[in-house]
Amino acid sequence: MSGCSRAGDSCRESEGGLYVCMNTFLGFGREHVERHYRKTGQSVYMHLKRHVKEKATGAAGGAIPRRRNGKVFLDLELNRDFNGEDYEYEDEAKLVIFPDHFEIPLPNIEELPALVTIACDAVLNAPSAYKKQEPESWEEEIQVSKHARSLRQLDNGVRIPPSGWKCQKCEMRENLWLNLTDGAVLCGKWFFDGSGGNGHALEHYRETNHPLAVKLDTITPDGADVYSFEEEEAVLDPHISDHLSHFGIDMLQMQKRTENGHHTDNNSRPRVSEWEVIQESGMKLKAVFGSGYTGIKNLGNSCYLGTVMQVLFSIPDFQRMYVGNLQRIYDYSPLDPSQDFATQMAKLGHGLLSGQYAKPPMKSELIEQVMKEDYKVLNWHQQKGVSPRMFKSLVSRGHPEFSSNRQQDAHEFLLHMINLVERNSTSSENPSDVFRFLVEERTQCCQSRRVRYTQRVDYCIQLPAPIEAATNREELLAYEAKRKDAEENMRAPPEPVRARIPFTACLQAFTEPENVPDFWSSALQAKSAGVKTSRFASFPEYLILQIKKFTFGVDWVPKKLDLAIDVPDFLDLSRMRATGLQAGEEELPDLMPPIVLPEDTRDNSMSSIDSPEIDETAVMQLAEMGFPLEACRKAVYYTGNMGPEMAFNWIIAHMEEPDFAEPLTLPSMIDPGPSTSDSPMGATPLGSSPPEESIAILTSMGFPRNHSIQALKATNNNLERALDWIFTHPEEEESDALSDMADTEPNDNAFSNANSHSDSTLSPDRDMTGPRVKDGPGRYELFAFISHMGASTMSGHYVCHIKKEGRWVIYNDHKVCLSERPPKDLGYIYFYHRLSSS
Numbered sequence: 113m114s115g116c117s118r119a120g121d122s123c124r125e126s127e128g129g130l131y132v133c134m135n136t137f138l139g140f141g142r143e144h145v146e147r148h149y150r151k152t153g154q155s156v157y158m159h160l161k162r163h164v165k166e167k168a169t170g171a172a173g174g175a176i177p178r179r180r181n182g183k184v185f186l187d188l189e190l191n192r193d194f195n196g197e198d199y200e201y202e203d204e205a206k207l208v209i210f211p212d213h214f215e216i217p218l219p220n221i222e223e224l225p226a227l228v229t230i231a232c233d234a235v236l237n238a239p240s241a242y243k244k245q246e247p248e249s250w251e252e253e254i255q256v257s258k259h260a261r262s263l264r265q266l267d268n269g270v271r272i273p274p275s276g277w278k279c280q281k282c283e284m285r286e287n288l289w290l291n292l293t294d295g296a297v298l299c300g301k302w303f304f305d306g307s308g309g310n311g312h313a314l315e316h317y318r319e320t321n322h323p324l325a326v327k328l329d330t331i332t333p334d335g336a337d338v339y340s341f342e343e344e345e346a347v348l349d350p351h352i353s354d355h356l357s358h359f360g361i362d363m364l365q366m367q368k369r370t371e372n373g374h375h376t377d378n379n380s381r382p383r384v385s386e387w388e389v390i391q392e393s394g395m396k397l398k399a400v401f402g403s404g405y406t407g408i409k410n411l412g413n414s415c416y417l418g419t420v421m422q423v424l425f426s427i428p429d430f431q432r433m434y435v436g437n438l439q440r441i442y443d444y445s446p447l448d449p450s451q452d453f454a455t456q457m458a459k460l461g462h463g464l465l466s467g468q469y470a471k472p473p474m475k476s477e478l479i480e481q482v483m484k485e486d487y488k489v490l491n492w493h494q495q496k497g498v499s500p501r502m503f504k505s506l507v508s509r510g511h512p513e514f515s516s517n518r519q520q521d522a523h524e525f526l527l528h529m530i531n532l533v534e535r536n537s538t539s540s541e542n543p544s545d546v547f548r549f550l551v552e553e554r555t556q557c558c559q560s561r562r563v564r565y566t567q568r569v570d571y572c573i574q575l576p577a578p579i580e581a582a583t584n585r586e587e588l589l590a591y592e593a594k595r596k597d598a599e600e601n602m603r604a605p606p607e608p609v610r611a612r613i614p615f616t617a618c619l620q621a622f623t624e625p626e627n628v629p630d631f632w633s634s635a636l637q638a639k640s641a642g643v644k645t646s647r648f649a650s651f652p653e654y655l656i657l658q659i660k661k662f663t664f665g666v667d668w669v670p671k672k673l674d675l676a677i678d679v680p681d682f683l684d685l686s687r688m689r690a691t692g693l694q695a696g697e698e699e700l701p702d703l704m705p706p707i708v709l710p711e712d713t714r715d716n717s718m719s720s721i722d723s724p725e726i727d728e729t730a731v732m733q734l735a736e737m738g739f740p741l742e743a744c745r746k747a748v749y750y751t752g753n754m755g756p757e758m759a760f761n762w763i764i765a766h767m768e769e770p771d772f773a774e775p776l777t778l779p780s781m782i783d784p785g786p787s788t789s790d791s792p793m794g795a796t797p798l799g800s801s802p803p804e805e806s807i808a809i810l811t812s813m814g815f816p817r818n819h820s821i822q823a824l825k826a827t828n829n830n831l832e833r834a835l836d837w838i839f840t841h842p843e844e845e846e847s848d849a850l851s852d853m854a855d856t857e858p859n860d861n862a863f864s865n866a867n868s869h870s871d872s873t874l875s876p877d878r879d880m881t882g883p884r885v886k887d888g889p890g891r892y893e894l895f896a897f898i899s900h901m902g903a904s905t906m907s908g909h910y911v912c913h914i915k916k917e918g919r920w921v922i923y924n925d926h927k928v929c930l931s932e933r934p935p936k937d938l939g940y941i942y943f944y945h946r947l948s949s950s
Contacts, residue, residue: 129161131208132235134228136447144442146210152447155210158218158235163202205236257340257347259323263292263355270295271360273768277328280770281312283630288329289313289339292355293322300327317341324349331356333363334518386674390899390935391911392922397929403467404916407497407926415925416522417504417514419898419912420529422923423943425464426896426914427654429543435461453536456503463498470928497926507532522898522910523572523658523941530571547571547656548885550649552690555628555642557700559752560635564700565693567649569883572656573622577675581617584609610674612937618659618677623688627765634703641750641762647690650887655683655944662904672903676937679897683944685890730756739763740773749776802829810834892944900940910940 131145132138134156140148145157205218207228216223218232277297278285284299287309291298298316299309313325323342326349330337336356340347349355353363388394404426408418424430434441434457441458442449449455463469507529508514514525533544551570556563582588591609598605623645631642661673693699726748733756734744747759747766766772802824809831810820815838823834895915902908911924913934920931 129159129204131157131159133157134207134231134235137235137238138448138450149210157208157210158232159206159208159215161204163204205232207232254346254348257324257338257343257349259340259342260347260349260351263324263351265292265355265358266294268294272297272328276768279310279312281315282310284309284312288327289325290328290359291316291320291322292324292326292338292349292358294320295359296322297328298325314341324355326352326356331361331363336363386938387901387909390901390938391924392932392935395932397922397932399472399927399929400921401467401470401472401928403465403470405921405928406464406467406470407923407928408464409497409499410925411499411501411504412517413519414500414504415910416520416525417500417507418925419910419923420522420526421460421500421503422464422912423896423898423914424529425461426916427543427546427945429541429546431461431465433537433541433543434458435465438462450502451506453506453532456506460498460500460503469496469498519907521662522900526656526941527571542884544571545884545886546653548883549652549887550883550885552647552649552692553644554647555631555644555700556625557631557633557635557752558641558643558750558754558758560633560640560700562633562635562698562700563693571652572658574658574660575618576621576660577611577613577673577677578617578621579611579613579673581621582611582613584612608674610676612676612678615678615680627762629765632705634701634705637703639750641752641758648685648688648890649690650885651685651689651890651946653886653888653946655685655892655946657942657944659940659942661900661940672900677939679894679936679939679942681894681936682947683892683894685892689890725753727753727755730759734759734763739767742775743767743773746776806831806834810838888946891947893947894936894942895945896943897934897936897939898941899935899938913939 129142131140131142133140133148133152133154135152135154138148140157149155149157207216207218207220207224208214209216219229224232272290272295277288279288279299280297282299287300288297289300290296291313296313296316298313299311300313301309301311317323317325321342323340324347325339325341327337327339336352338347338349338352339345356363408421410418425435434454438458438461441454445452445455504514511528513520514528530544530547534542537544548569548571550567553566553568554563555566579588587609588611591606594606597603625643625645628642628644631640632638633640633642657679659675659677661675663671663673726745730748730753731741731744734747735741737760739747743763743766744759747762748756751758751762802821806824806829807817807820810823811817815823819838820834823837824831826837827834896912898910898912900908900910911922913920913922913931913936915921920934922929922931922934
């Protein structure tokens with residue numbers, strides 16, 4: 113949906129053309145140009161109108177003007193992006209002077225000053241903002257490193273797993289860099305964007321002179337972030353694929369492309385059945401029109417955006433916020449509405465809900481089309497859909513993935529949209545409140561049996577899909593045996609078998625306790641085995657469930673599990689309500705773990721403290737299985753002498769760690785420091801104090817201490833967002849402050865952790881310092897789901913099904929039809945709304 117910066121087609125530029133302000137170069141439709149003139153006093157506009165001149169067949173066409181947006185929100189290229197490719201177009205341009213509406217036809221070299229003529233030519237020849245967006249996503253020109261071609265890599269047998277990384281010199285699990293010479297994984301330096309680090313990667317370079325390193329979480333099939341310590345800047349490595357494969361990371365196999373550039377699946381066998389079932393391609397689907405039944409045009413691998421926005425604008429809170437307040441948003445929008453989030457949300461929402469762009473064809477036109485080309489009747493029935501170019505340009509600006517034309521994960525984009533809604537709802541109603549809920553995490557020390565209860569904010573549940581619970585397990589085992597046999601004997605693989613998993617098994621796997629890696633017990637003042645369970649401290653009004661279908665293989669190739677889950681229409685989660693501290697439970701002491709400095713050379717071995725009690729019988733049983741003796745001792749110790757079975761599970765979970773076979777050691781018994789949270793997953797519990805060093809940085813910039821603390825609490829101690837929070841929340845408005853939301857990435861937690869930090873949105877029905885949640889009963893009904901077709905989030909296609917007026921509707925890009933057989937068992941993201949208590 114292009115053209116008018118405020119309303120697109122809603123202001124009927126299709127009848128009156130487009131007015132471009134010669135001061136701001138913003139485009140307005142006929143209904144909005146007068147308002148812009150009265151608001152700004154800017155009186156000179158270029159009026160652009162497009163007419164259908166002639167049909168390619170020779171028949172005369174009607175005067176149906178077309179237009180496109182540009183940045184200058186205008187693009188008059190005649191050969192692209194028009195649905196009617198059989199038409200020729202004629203453009204009309206005039207200079208209009210307000211308030212008298214005096215018109216000067218263009219071009220007019222004789223009567224107009226040279227500067228005005230040059231400005232008009234610049235407008236007519238300007239490329240669109242959307243076309244300029246991708247090249248501008250990386251403005252800095254990065255040079256090829258001088259070490260890339262001659263880099264020598266050590267044959268030391270190092271292989272990097274696809275997950276579970278941590279710094280080899282400290283416990284950092286973020287901002288990790290892989291040295292391309294020896295495969296060392298070390299933390300980077302501390303950055304102002306909040307990504308912490310102790311500078312061990314730089315120290316390693318100073319010790320070894322190994323110059324190049326790649327940031328682990330940036331590796332994609334298209335490249336990775338490479339840094340040269342010697343050149344002291346980000347660099348390009350043309351041989352990055354070969355350098356990474358030296359350590360077992362096969363970049364080229366992570367994604368394949370066909371010859372025409374489109375994404376393809378990693379499987380040689382096309383997943384035809386899945387595509388047909390999800391799109392209901394074998395059915396004669398009936399197209400629907402009207403309000404709420406408008407499709408979204410695919411801009412090229414943008415179906416992830418279209419499906420998410422269709423679901424969001426089917427929720428009344430989003431409709432009220434952006435479409436219900438349409439006039440107020442337009443009246444108070446800034447001079448450049450193309451950069452205003454509320455304006456673009458209102459514009460897209462109006463396009464989807466007004467019904468102006470989902471009208472059935474006139475009967476006379478339909479008869480004419482049938483007489484000419486009978487086989488195109490189905491296409492004629494289909495609507496064109498709105499084109500969200502300006503919206504995509506805004507919401508993806510600055511994001512390295514969403515600003516590209518590659519396919520993306522719909523779940524990531526959903527959380528990204530919730531993030532943007534949070535950021536832009538600081539002084540008004542926040543429609544994302546309907547998704548927010550509190551998670552209660554209960555962590556228990558296996559040795560002392562003491563517990564800790566913490567709460568955090570979240571927006572989505574990630575449900576595991578246990579393959580071992582499949583009802584067709586025997587069929588799956590037989591298929592796997594046939595597949596391996598075919599692979600060994602170079603034969604064609606057998607027909608794939610889809611695992612069928614009960615939804616109850618997914619919920620059961622979700623509620624089971626999980627091991628906490630690197631758990632530090634404040635009761636023992638040492639590392640121990642810990643288990644964590646998660647429950648709902650509140651239930652959201654709208655519940656989002658994501659099925660964990662995507663994973664990484666040991667070769668770093670992203671894979672999609674072929675699953676079918678009998679997701680129910682009605683869901684009761686009341687039994688998963690959190691209960692809090694129970695009678696007889698003893699809480700862990702509120703102590704911080706000790707600071708262990710890398711240069712601390714004191715002997716921390718078991719000989720320096722009292723030796724703990726270890727069940728030597730269990731140790732010997734494990735050692736007889738072939739595991740190192742010291743690893744067996746650690747396993748028995750960390751599982752609290754609970755038997756060889758528990759210790760065996762600990763060994764399986766930790767056997768890839770570098771210090772797996774090293775002697776059992778405990779942290780130094782020094783005074784606890786204030787720098788590290790005792791939260792088992794590293795998240796900041798609600799109400800905890802920010803690190804003193806972060807407070808000092810903000811106060812050194814001149815900000816008051818109390819305001820700095822509030823900003824850090826609202827942004828999970830992220831300095832960059834804390835600064836943004838301070839600038840958007842003046843000190844005198846602290847009582848009305850809302851928190852920002854952290855950037856989201858997929859993780860392996862049971863909950864998505866879309867916003868794992870404290871949200872300071874105030875709620876009238878909760879503690880005034882806590883987040884605003886809309887708690888209620890845990891009974892829900894399914895109203896929408898998004899499905900993915902393909903073998904990876906980086907390829908394939910998304911469609912969504914939404915239940916409206918008691919019937920299921922399929923939204924497949926611009927095509928909107930009544931669904932005959934909604935494939936609920938093949939969904940990826942499910943949306944439930946709460947049932948009324950009556």
